[in-house]
Amino acid sequence: MPAEPAPPVSSAPAAPAPVLDRAKLLAARLRAASDRPYLASALYSLTVVPSPSVPTMGVDRYWRCYVNPAFVDAHPVAELAGVWIHEVAHLLRDHHGRADRLAHTDRQDHHRVNIAQDCEINDDLLSDRLSLPAGRVEPKDYQLPNGQLFEQYLPHIPAGTHHVNCGSGAHGRPMPWDLPAAGQVGEVEAAAIRRQTAQAIRSHTRSRGTVPAGWRRWADELLEPTVDxxxxxxxxxxxxxxxxxxxxxxxxxxxxxxxxxxxxxxxxxxxxxxxxxxxxxxxxxxxxxxxxxxxxxxxxxxxxxxxxxxxxxxxxxxxxxxxxxxxxxxxxxxxxxxxxxxxxxxxxxxxxxxxxxxxxxxxxxxxxxxxxxxxxxxxxxxxxxxxxxxxxxxxxxxxxxxxxxxx
The missing domain is CATH 3.40.50.410 (von Willebrand factor, type A domain)
Structure with a gap:
């Protein structure tokens, strides 16, 4: 059998890697923090890391937000603000810690885990009239009710339906774009950020009453945990x-x-x-x-x-x-x-x-x-x-x- 011919060598120079529009990205974070001030402390705790390897935006457990520059270019500020809130919600709700406690068979398919986690988050965000990019998942996509935890959604999520990837800070599996852990937010500081955010949600609820029910439940559970x-x-x-x-x-x-x-x-x-x-x-x-x-x-x-x-x-x-x-x-x-x-x-x-x-x-x-x-x-x-x-x-x-x- 003859060998396959070698592909032709292109003399054209390689396209330059896209540059992150940091001003646009940070304007989206400012909008998210201004519209939802109870999340401001958590949003500003995230460190931005440009990375063309991450599909869209994703977080790791050390509160770093990996951002694909092409994704920022392709979406308006309003949608990017919604994605900021979506990603910080994974960390506030300790999704990676909860994923670590799943049964081994459930942890194997991190895409299903991520979909279930997105269902837990996006029902709140959409009820709060936040703009999110097309292709997001929500409970009704799987004929499931709103207001449940991702552990409740997970058994009903079929395999292979979506391939969302919000990073190791969501589903818990290390990703190729993750940086070393040195010098970043640790568990003690993360717990302090969560508690501060929960207190801000409670204060905002008392003064204005405009916090989605899922966030209120999360804050109440964090500040007054229910003993099993x-x-x-x-x-x-x-x-x-x-x-x-x-x-x-x-x-x-x-x-x-x-x-x-x-x-x-x-x-x-x-x-x-x-x-x-x-x-x-x-x-x-x-x-x-x-x-x-x-x-x-x-x-x-x-x-x-x-x-x-x-x-x-x-x-x-x-x-x-x-x-x-x-x-x-x-x-x-x-x-x-x-x-x-x-x-x-x-x-x-x-x-x-x-x-x-x-x-x-x-x-x-x-x-x-x-x-x-x-x-x-x-x-x-x-x-x-x-x-x-x-x-x-x-x-x-x-x-x-x-x-x-x-x-």
Whole structure:
């Protein structure tokens, strides 16, 4: 087979690399900061790096914004201002940090991750009437609702539909145009920028009320983070279990080994009892079956994580009366019955009256119930309050807020 002919050698000089129109780019940033002053501090924290290798504009995790000069030439200032806000949103929302926590299989396709992240950002930007270049993605392109996080969008994004690339500061994968990390914004400074921006959003909302809902939610979550209820419940149960196990007592069922030194004397040994748990489940009409099943399954996982099992858990279904009591080792063995009024005092009293008195009582309820008037002494009570705006129980009961919709 003959060799393919070599391509002809061109005598024309190579075209000069495009020069970044820095004045136009910085005018766009000024417009973005002037129109959305609550983002100004974050916008001016970005360092501009001209790079023909980046497709459009993109950021790295060190708050550098890589800009293709040809992209700047091709778009008006209004659209570039929207892109500035889009790119800084990736960093403010810590998209690269969140992407690092995805499952390995999800991280492999960084284009899908980037699309999901753009959906999280662009619904806010478009509702705020920002101009964005053609070809941007938004949730409706995939028949998805607005207002979700990118982790919620990601499972519904098909592969190969778009090839957006906002840089390693978005999807987390290093890009060929990334510069070394030396001397740039680190995580401590980035956290300070995020907090300052969140405070500016809150102040702007109070004075003018013109901040998109997604930005307000982000600021509220950053300034007043919601503690994951599973972590809180695990910690409460673990602490209560350790407290119960620490209630050591003497027993003659296993004589002390020290008794061998004393002829004719039997010494008791110390016993550390394993904690017993009773779960009182509110089965009144205000609690949906789906909420009950979901919450009970989660609590079963919490108890297994803490090490409480082996038939040491009783579940009592209760509305204004106790309808079912069963000692269980799996959630599938639970019987839920009821549907009338609500009085969790009845369920707590029934739990304490069982043959093996529990050390810990977990009450799963929407909170619309009377409670015992005083502490139960050696029995710890933890209330899992399902749903929003649940009434708070007495201060001696440790309460954990549990969302009604679990995902």
């Amino acid at each position: 209820w599973r972590t809180a419940l695990t910690g409460a149960v673990r602490e209560a279990a350790a407290w119960a196990s620490g209630a050591a007592d003497y027993t003659y069922h296993r004589p002390s080994r020290r008794g061998a030194a004393l002829r004719g004397v039997i010494l008791p040994s110390l016993r550390r009892p394993l904690p017993r748990v009773a779960i009182v489940v509110d089965t009144s009409g205000s609690m949906s079956d789906d909420a009950l099943a979901a919450v009970l399954a989660e609590v079963g996982g919490v108890l297994r994580a803490v090490g409480v099992g082996n038939n040491r858990v009783s579940v009592l279904a209760c509305d204004a009366d106790v309808h079912a009591t069963r000692r269980v080792s799996t959630v599938g063995e639970v019987v839920l019955a009821g549907g009338g009024g609500t009085d969790m005092r009845v369920g707590i009293e029934a739990a304490l009256a069982t043959a093996q008195r529990p050390n810990i009582v977990i009450v799963l309820t929407d909170g619309y119930t009377p409670w015992p008037e005083a502490s139960l002494g050696q029995v710890r009570v933890i209330a899992g309050l399902v749903g929003e705006d649940a009434p708070v129980p007495p201060p001696w009961i440790e309460s954990i807020a549990i969302p009604a919709a679990l995902g």
